[in-house]
């Protein structure tokens with residue numbers, strides 16, 4: 001860096017800047033430093049990542065350098081890349097994300113995968129009624145609606161700004177006619193719906209309150225507390241959903257939930273105590289941890 005001059009001088013080419021930024025990120029212990037540098041620089045220059053290499057000796061103009069510097073600063077302060085870019089890939093769709101919603105995670109794609117198996121490809125005369133609770137960015141319901149069109153999808157969230165974002169994401173992916181959105185707390189908005197569902201799916205907040213401040217800054221300083229906080233033992237919303245979902249399901253209706261990697265035993269107890277379900281099945285995430293539970297209403 002010393003020999004190359006300061007960031008801000010115009011001899012910075014794409015390649016030099018990538019190298020410098022990757023090592024700067026490394027010194028701040030930023031995950032995947034090189035890829036992060038590439039993503040942010042590509043975003044600044046409005047290029048695809050591959051184009052950075054095709055134009056590696058292109059110098060940056062001062063305005064581009066300024067924009068890039070601002071993004072580097074945000075990342076070094078801990079802001080996740082998805083919030084900086086304002087978007088995140090999930091399943092096969094692109095979602096707008098803001099600090100009003102949780103950034104959709106790969107673990108949640110496992111939940112979608114499990115749900116897809118229960119939704120016929122051609123609904124024909126028997127479309128299923130599917131409810132995604134605490135939809136946030138709309139990740140789960142929009143992935144399902146894109147993968148299994150023709151069913152009837154509903155999604156709710158208590159945060160109005162999250163719901164507005166989920167609606168924008170539906171429009172952005174051409175799915176606004178496929179999903180009905182409701183605002184309100186858990187089952188409250190669907191009470192007015194009357195008719196029961198065939199599937200209730202959710203990635204509820206499941207982190208114990210007192211653990212949240214100790215999480216990585218990317219999470220605890222930037223993601224919405226409300227989307228993380230599962231109460232004193234982390235299980236308060238899972239308990240609530242397991243208990244209430246049975247009153248909103250058709251017989252043989254399915255509940256699919258994401259949970260914390262160390263919550264299997266507790267969640268199993270909650271389901272058995274409730275007594276309303278059969279065929280309780282836990283599934284692992286890519287890291288071999290139990291992350292998903294599905295159960296069928298008796």
Ligand code: GLN
Pocket residue numbers: 101102103104105108133134135136137138139140202203204205227228
């Ligand atoms: N359903 C959204 C997701 O899975 C939001 C979940 C949440 O806010 N807890 O990304």
